[in-house]
Amino acid sequence: MGLRERKKAKTMAAIQMNALRLFRELGYNATTVEQIAEAAEISPSTFFRYFATKEDVVIRDNYDPLLIASFESQPPGLTPLQAIRNAMVSGTANLSAEELATISERNRLIMSVPELRAGMLNNLTGTLQxxxxxxxxxxxxxxxxxAVHALAGAVIGVNISVMLYYAEHPEADFAKLLDEALARLEAGLPL
Structure with a gap:
């Protein structure tokens, strides 16, 4: 990542971190974009350069490009599902404790606010594609x-189930949960 991309990622992370803090303190519905911008020490117009809406600040992440890069680097002998599993698990295994805590907090917020749940579905539709x-x-x-759509849909379903479980059990190991769930999918979902 170049300097410009790192600066953008840092600003985006600061906006999201301040937004989550304000949502905890004031509640999601009571928090305004102006309050988020002020807390992040940016203008509201700068906020809208990074996020289209207040919902977007919770839902949007930068994981898809990382998933693509990791997937494309997987050995050619793997099945598509094995390559997806390796790419997703390696990406989550490298997350810091702070990043995992943020994911858990975002998931809990998404599950508790109806408009965020709807936004998450839209975001996951993009990831499905x-x-x-x-x-x-x-x-x-x-x-x-x-068949390609079915595989992608199954992976998204597994991802949703792990996100929901992790939102309710933040003490769990997210990478392990994801790996185990994808392993079950790979094995035909035995119970």
Whole structure:
């Protein structure tokens, strides 16, 4: 990442961190964009350069590009699901304790505010498309192949279940939960 990208990522993280703090202190609905901007020491117009809405500050993350890069670096002999599992687990295993705490807090907030749950679904639809395109490219299948969509949808379903569980059990090991859930999917979901 170049200097400009690092600066943007740092500003985005500062906005999100201040927003989460204000949501904890004042409540989601009572917190305004202006309050978030003031706490992050930016103007409201700068806030809107990073986030389209107040909902977006909770829902948006920068994990899709990291997932793509990690997926594309997986060995060619792996199945698409094995490559996705390795990419997702390696990405989460490298998260700091602070990043994991933020993920847990964001998930709890998303689950408690109806408009955020709806926004999360929209965000996950975008991630579903990213996974679909990654798998299609790796396998040589068409992106509109129903089997490719089914695999991507199953991965998103696993991700949602892990997010929900982790929101309620922040003491759990997120990377381990994700790895175990994807392993179950890979094994055909035995119970």
């Amino acid at each position: 990213v996974i679909t395109e990654m798998v299609a490219k790796r396998t040589g299948c068409m992106a509109d192949d129903p």
